[in-house]
Amino acid sequence: MHKHPLHSVLSSPSEPVMEQATAFAPSNIALVKYWGKRNSDYNLPLTDSLSVSLDNKGTTTTISIADGQDQCILNGKPIEMHSDFGKRLTHFLDGVRPGGLCFHIETTSNIPVAAGLASSASGFAALVLALNQLFGWQCSDTDLSRMARVGSGSACRSIWNGFVKWQAGTEATGQDSFGIPLDITWPELRIGLLIVDEAEKPMSSRRAMNHTVATSDLFRTWPERTAQAMRQLESALSEKDFGTLGHIAENHALLMHATMEDAKPPVSYSTEATQAIRKKVWKLRQDGIAVFSTQDAGPNIKLLFLQPTQSVVLETFPDMEIVEPFKTHLPSA
Numbered sequence: 001m002h003k004h005p006l007h008s009v010l011s012s013p014s015e016p017v018m019e020q021a022t023a024f025a026p027s028n029i030a031l032v033k034y035w036g037k038r039n040s041d042y043n044l045p046l047t048d049s050l051s052v053s054l055d056n057k058g059t060t061t062t063i064s065i066a067d068g069q070d071q072c073i074l075n076g077k078p079i080e081m082h083s084d085f086g087k088r089l090t091h092f093l094d095g096v097r098p099g100g101l102c103f104h105i106e107t108t109s110n111i112p113v114a115a116g117l118a119s120s121a122s123g124f125a126a127l128v129l130a131l132n133q134l135f136g137w138q139c140s141d142t143d144l145s146r147m148a149r150v151g152s153g154s155a156c157r158s159i160w161n162g163f164v165k166w167q168a169g170t171e172a173t174g175q176d177s178f179g180i181p182l183d184i185t186w187p188e189l190r191i192g193l194l195i196v197d198e199a200e201k202p203m204s205s206r207r208a209m210n211h212t213v214a215t216s217d218l219f220r221t222w223p224e225r226t227a228q229a230m231r232q233l234e235s236a237l238s239e240k241d242f243g244t245l246g247h248i249a250e251n252h253a254l255l256m257h258a259t260m261e262d263a264k265p266p267v268s269y270s271t272e273a274t275q276a277i278r279k280k281v282w283k284l285r286q287d288g289i290a291v292f293s294t295q296d297a298g299p300n301i302k303l304l305f306l307q308p309t310q311s312v313v314l315e316t317f318p319d320m321e322i323v324e325p326f327k328t329h330l331p332s333a
């Protein structure tokens with residue numbers, strides 16, 4: 001029988017130790033992106049990636065034992081359990097349920113879900129944190145990160161706040177593929193959320209990623225370019241060199257979208273509004289303002305800047321929602 005990928009972390013299913021458990025996990029935005037898998041069952045990436053979590057912006061999930069079948073309510077609306085996402089969730093839960101136990105999951109996000117703001121990342125991280133309580137596993141954060149990764153790759157970085165590196169690893173079942181929190185705080189760092197389109201994504205990140213890896217020639221340059229971006233970003237973080245951080249993050253996001261546009265047939269998440277924002281950002285930089293953009297599998301843009309430039313960035317983007325990644329997060333050392 002095919003082993004459930006969660007069993008690489010959990011040896012055997014156990015009985016719940018409580019009726020209900022609740023947990024929160026932050027969203028995260030990658031500065032060096034995860035794009036491309038070496039294994040889809042375990043969500044093992046081809047390269048390392050590095051993100052910053054959004055402090056108290058993310059997902060709160062309550063899980064309890066249910067009768068009959070799994071149910072999931074997302075921001076007040078039931079999820080269709082036969083949809084792609086519903087099946088993915090059921091399959092994930094199959095890895096933890098003893099016997100025929102079913103679950104009721106209530107999940108709410110305090111960030112715009114339509115913004116494609118890594119809601120599956122904070123969602124799977126919060127689910128794993130709540131399951132850890134419900135079953136009394138007392139797993140290490142590293143094991144929780146490995147488990148969240150099985151649900152959604154980027155979720156392995158949402159177990160922590162602050163900067164988190166996801167080490168790709170080389171092992172077949174992902175024992176060495178998990179998030180590592182970096183002991184760096186940057187209280188002046190700001191992330192501006194710009195929602196340009198609330199429509200559903202034309203294609204899930206999962207499908208777009210696999211299609212790009214399979215058909216883009218440009219993607220062949222991705223592993224080397226990503227390794228270089230990781231080295232430059234890690235040194236920029238240790239030197240608190242915001243200009244380098246911003247340039248690396250923006251360029252890496254543009255490269256990711258270029259590989260998608262090079263896929264056959266091409267995939268594009270960008271709209272005219274996306275492109276217009278990018279150009280405004282470039283114009284601000286020409287005028288000497290250190291502001292950069294990044295974009296994930298959706299049309300919306302996240303801006304990166306520092307607190308002293310906040311008012312001038314707001315003049316150009318008055319609708320921007322500002323997140324302070326280090327607002328309540330305290331350094332661990």
Ligand code: PMV
Nearest residue numbers: 030033034152153154296297
């Ligand atoms: O974790 P997934 O399968 O939703 O992939 C997300 C990938 C990006 O958000 C586009 C990049 C990243 O590193 O978060």
